[in-house]
Amino acid sequence: MKQLAGLLLVLALAVRVSAAGPAPTAVSNAQPILDDLQHKMSSVTSVYLEFTQERHYPNLSDAPFTSGGVMLIDRPDQIRWETTSPFQSILLGNQKSVAQFEFQDGKWKKLDLGFNDVLKRVMQQMSLMNQGKLDALTADYRISAATNTSFIILTLVPKDENVRSLLPSLEIHLLPDLSATREVVMHENATDYTSIVFSNEVRGAKFPDGTFDQTKPLDIAAVKAAIKHAP
Amino acid sequence: MRHNCAVIIALVILAAGCSTAPQKTAAPLVHPTWSFPSDARITERAILTARGKEYPLNGFLASSETGGLRLVVTEGFGQVLADVLVTTNGDVHVMRSSRLFRPKWIHHYVATDLLCVFGRPPLADPAVTMPDTNHFVIQRRWYSVDLRVVQVEPGPQPSNRFDPTLREAP
Numbered sequence: 231m232k233q234l235a236g237l238l239l240v241l242a243l244a245v246r247v248s249a250a251g252p253a254p255t256a257v258s259n260a261q262p263i264l265d266d267l268q269h270k271m272s273s274v275t276s277v278y279l280e281f282t283q284e285r286h287y288p289n290l291s292d293a294p295f296t297s298g299g300v301m302l303i304d305r306p307d308q309i310r311w312e313t314t315s316p317f318q319s320i321l322l323g324n325q326k327s328v329a330q331f332e333f334q335d336g337k338w339k340k341l342d343l344g345f346n347d348v349l350k351r352v353m354q355q356m357s358l359m360n361q362g363k364l365d366a367l368t369a370d371y372r373i374s375a376a377t378n379t380s381f382i383i384l385t386l387v388p389k390d391e392n393v394r395s396l397l398p399s400l401e402i403h404l405l406p407d408l409s410a411t412r413e414v415v416m417h418e419n420a421t422d423y424t425s426i427v428f429s430n431e432v433r434g435a436k437f438p439d440g441t442f443d444q445t446k447p448l449d450i451a452a453v454k455a456a457i458k459h460a461p
Numbered sequence: 462m463r464h465n466c467a468v469i470i471a472l473v474i475l476a477a478g479c480s481t482a483p484q485k486t487a488a489p490l491v492h493p494t495w496s497f498p499s500d501a502r503i504t505e506r507a508i509l510t511a512r513g514k515e516y517p518l519n520g521f522l523a524s525s526e527t528g529g530l531r532l533v534v535t536e537g538f539g540q541v542l543a544d545v546l547v548t549t550n551g552d553v554h555v556m557r558s559s560r561l562f563r564p565k566w567i568h569h570y571v572a573t574d575l576l577c578v579f580g581r582p583p584l585a586d587p588a589v590t591m592p593d594t595n596h597f598v599i600q601r602r603w604y605s606v607d608l609r610v611v612q613v614e615p616g617p618q619p620s621n622r623f624d625p626t627l628r629e630a631p
Binding site for chain 1: 502504506508511513514515516517519521523531533535537538539540541544556559593607609611612618619622627
């Protein structure tokens with residue numbers, strides 16, 4: 231489950247990436263990039279992102295299985311990850327608690343979540359990351375960087391052998407100025423991977439009341455409308 | 462956190478370990494009336510309940526008239542928990558397992574539940590009901606699954622997806 235934490239931490243960095251451009255060249259020292267990223271993230275108070283998640287299992291299907299949704303982060307510690315297609319699910323978290331809802335039979339049902347403790351820890355780490363505190367990442371991952379003219383790729387390799395056996399590496403594809411992350415890629419083995427491509431990022435979004443409510447979260451349509459009509 | 466995860470995994474495995482095979486009954490069973498395309502790619506969303514806790518899962522199924530059924534089960538962010546192939550002659554092959562879904566449990570329970578919903582014809586089992594179209598409830602002694610078919614993409618599936626020799630070590 232630590233790999234899940236890694237993924238969410240990476241997502242909390244919130245940017246966009248593309249795989250376009252020439253082959254990247256390894257950077258001998260990733261620390262300046264991490265420092266710059268930390269500096270930039272420390273000024274971000276909130277972010278709204280839409281995502282497309284593609285699960286690639288070539289042993290099962292040539293085409294990826296695709297889902298879509300939104301991710302919202304609001305300082306100091308509120309996070310909402312919502313899948314909107316092909317099913318509807320909301321994962322909410324902060325430093326104290328997590329909640330997951332499934333849309334079933336025309337209404338939202340709150341789950342008695344089995345991963346509660348694990349997810350709470352994940353959310354705590356996400357909160358740290360959202361405040362630009364990268365220590366959590368460097369403690370758990372070896373981080374390397376590669377660049378070309380189109381993007382920066384941060385590659386995270388779990389230090390723990392058991393975690394690494396489940397998740398060999400994560401890649402974060404960032405725009406060269408670190409202003410946005412376009413894609414996160416989780417490599418599971420030589421063939422299987424999941425990519426999450428971000429779009430329509432809004433930084434400094436003002437989320438309406440109820441957006442992160444763990445009892446009755448505000449409908450995502452209302453959240454989107456509020457962001458769209460914000461001054 | 463790894464410790465917490467291990468505890469959860471252990472609980473789920475224990476719960477699964479206490480499960481029984483599909484209940485046998487002397488009463489004649491009514492064969493299920495639902496069906497899915499013989500050749501299709503099907504996406505599922507499921508909530509596994511074990512010991513009172515709920516675990517959201519995703520299922521990705523390749524169904525072939527000539528090859529059989531191949532199901533990949535993942536957690537929400539894509540990590541594969543189980544990969545099982547049931548060939549047309551009924552042989553079960555665990556193509557991939559995980560700490561959450563051990564090979565024995567995939568073989569006995571995931572494969573059985575798979576055949577109860579997507580078999581051709583589906584296995585008759587009183588533990589499996591369909592309250593609504595594309596909505597199935599599997600109620601075993603120690604676990605239950607609320608399964609929703611969320612996407613069906615008809616079409617032939619490549620034959621090599623159903624080759625049991627092309628598997629990773631379970």
